[in-house]
Amino acid sequence: MAKRVLMKGNEVIAEAAVRAGCRHYFGYPITPQTEVMHYMAKRMVEVGGAFVQAESEVAAINMVYGAAAAGARALTSSSSPGISLKQEGISYIAGAELPAVVVNIVRAGPGLGGIQTSQGDYFQATKGGGHGDYRNIVLAPASIQELYEITVDSFNLADKYRMLVMIFGDGTLGQMMEPVQFRDEEPIIKTDKSWATTGRGGRAEHNVVTSIYIEPDMLEKKNNELQDKYAIVQQMETRFESINIKDAEIILTAFGTCSRICKNVIRQAAELGIKVGMVRPITLWPFPSEEIARVAALDHVKAFLDIELNAGQMIEDVRLAVNGSKPVFFHGRMGGNMPTQKELLDQIVLIHKGEVR
Amino acid sequence: MAIVFEQTKGLTDKPFHYCPGCTHGIIHRIIAEVMCEANILEDTIGVSPVGCTYNNYEYFSCDMVQAAHGRAPAVATGIKRVHPDKNVFTYQGDGDLASIGAAEILHAAARGEKISVFFVNNAIFGMTGGQMAPTTLLDQVTTTSPFGRDAAQQGYPMNVSELLATLPGAVYIERVALNNYKNIQAAKRAIAKSFRVQQQGLGFSMVEFLSTCPTNWGKEPVESLRWLEDKMMPQYPLGIFKGKDLEV
Numbered sequence: 290m291a292k293r294v295l296m297k298g299n300e301v302i303a304e305a306a307v308r309a310g311c312r313h314y315f316g317y318p319i320t321p322q323t324e325v326m327h328y329m330a331k332r333m334v335e336v337g338g339a340f341v342q343a344e345s346e347v348a349a350i351n352m353v354y355g356a357a358a359a360g361a362r363a364l365t366s367s368s369s370p371g372i373s374l375k376q377e378g379i380s381y382i383a384g385a386e387l388p389a390v391v392v393n394i395v396r397a398g399p400g401l402g403g404i405q406t407s408q409g410d411y412f413q414a415t416k417g418g419g420h421g422d423y424r425n426i427v428l429a430p431a432s433i434q435e436l437y438e439i440t441v442d443s444f445n446l447a448d449k450y451r452m453l454v455m456i457f458g459d460g461t462l463g464q465m466m467e468p469v470q471f472r473d474e475e476p477i478i479k480t481d482k483s484w485a486t487t488g489r490g491g492r493a494e495h496n497v498v499t500s501i502y503i504e505p506d507m508l509e510k511k512n513n514e515l516q517d518k519y520a521i522v523q524q525m526e527t528r529f530e531s532i533n534i535k536d537a538e539i540i541l542t543a544f545g546t547c548s549r550i551c552k553n554v555i556r557q558a559a560e561l562g563i564k565v566g567m568v569r570p571i572t573l574w575p576f577p578s579e580e581i582a583r584v585a586a587l588d589h590v591k592a593f594l595d596i597e598l599n600a601g602q603m604i605e606d607v608r609l610a611v612n613g614s615k616p617v618f619f620h621g622r623m624g625g626n627m628p629t630q631k632e633l634l635d636q637i638v639l640i641h642k643g644e645v646r
Numbered sequence: 647m648a649i650v651f652e653q654t655k656g657l658t659d660k661p662f663h664y665c666p667g668c669t670h671g672i673i674h675r676i677i678a679e680v681m682c683e684a685n686i687l688e689d690t691i692g693v694s695p696v697g698c699t700y701n702n703y704e705y706f707s708c709d710m711v712q713a714a715h716g717r718a719p720a721v722a723t724g725i726k727r728v729h730p731d732k733n734v735f736t737y738q739g740d741g742d743l744a745s746i747g748a749a750e751i752l753h754a755a756a757r758g759e760k761i762s763v764f765f766v767n768n769a770i771f772g773m774t775g776g777q778m779a780p781t782t783l784l785d786q787v788t789t790t791s792p793f794g795r796d797a798a799q800q801g802y803p804m805n806v807s808e809l810l811a812t813l814p815g816a817v818y819i820e821r822v823a824l825n826n827y828k829n830i831q832a833a834k835r836a837i838a839k840s841f842r843v844q845q846q847g848l849g850f851s852m853v854e855f856l857s858t859c860p861t862n863w864g865k866e867p868v869e870s871l872r873w874l875e876d877k878m879m880p881q882y883p884l885g886i887f888k889g890k891d892l893e894v
Binding site for chain 2: 313315339341343344345347348349351352353354355356357358359360361363377378381385486487488489490491495496497498499500501503
């Protein structure tokens, strides 16, 4: 077993991508994800890959589109304002059914906003972002170890479903250092890429990668095929972590680094005699609606408290899943701030006393 | 019986959808012929633009990737970095390349990206209905310059070949025209040279084609060819702007 090393989140993303067989990185500098680029600029030379500093985020995502069309495992990384620029390419990648991995180390918005941590891009990541009816698989790790494993897995998921996989890491995750244990060998899934535009090389038919279907019936058929695929992804790839559900009166819902504060608060609440559990979505899309609905149906569960680094975005999915059966409260911080354990505990105590409307 | 002429295998059997008198069809054919004559059809990947030729992936029989508006040079960069041993070309109009894709073409050239760019300049947006392009001539009437392009309001035509020729990464830049047989043969030679530049790994190359758009110019096809000669050529002189002495 390889030894544990202390690494920064952004560097772990880059190293994990290389270990997953990614040899093509295209990016543009933006805080707080730039270390992904720094690492790749050196590492791609070592492994005989290609590193291109693109002229813009728009160009970078289109380079990913080209590399993915050509059959490669390709990566780009950015942070919120840059991800907004990439939405054109993200929609095209969905339309052309190309496998690609995009990292968003989310910072606070809107506009140029700030450079500190946030989860304000939840809507953008899970509800579309670009134009048209499409989905991305969105993964939200909460630790550096999980970030490593999820990054490797992202490339497998992208290839398996010919979909864009977004790694949704809040700014803290990109910037913080934690020990990470690398595997000796990565579980790389090889998929058929006979559709790729690699040059005909004697093939009977030419390959074409496109997202345009000018005939309405053809385009509707294409859309139905995409929706069928997304339904399979929902069925097969929904991931979450549920802790302390048994006997819990209050259920927290939180993802990313925010969920780690919640874990501490759950312990503190227990000391006060309040039973608190948590459902942590690991896939933001597909969203673990069934698990939340299951938990909401438990008699001992009295209320939900959704905690996010935004004005309340995932809470809409939580409420849809809870479907009015239990109250869902919210506590959020914005602008790059994180909630303290005390403010969350105070909130839990008030909910427990029935003093929060 | 000896075959004296046959359709190039570089094109599929699908009939072109282009308007009568449009020169896209000629450009398609000579690119396809070059790919066959140079024996690179099996080793070439093309990138389709947004515009009248958005679906030229249905016509070229090599592998093809359709790109977002203006992004073909970035897409081609991605493909070429994966397959440095293959030939990669983009086919772009003047709205695609010179307007929305100005950043992508400039930086692909600056990086010396080893791709061939085939740039079709007909001084107008075709597919969307004859709007002003960066290459639209002064006083030229379009649907968005209905009183003629006025420099005070709408600026000046953009000479892309001259602009890109200033960049060290661009090693071969030539402007050709499709107004007569002689020039079409010269255009074909330019395409072949561009592919050879790429194969030898020398850097970025572009062939700009002065082309016609009778539909949106509001002119008969023959009259359009005359307009190309009388109006476009003075603004966009033919010639090699970079790589004149390049031996390939």
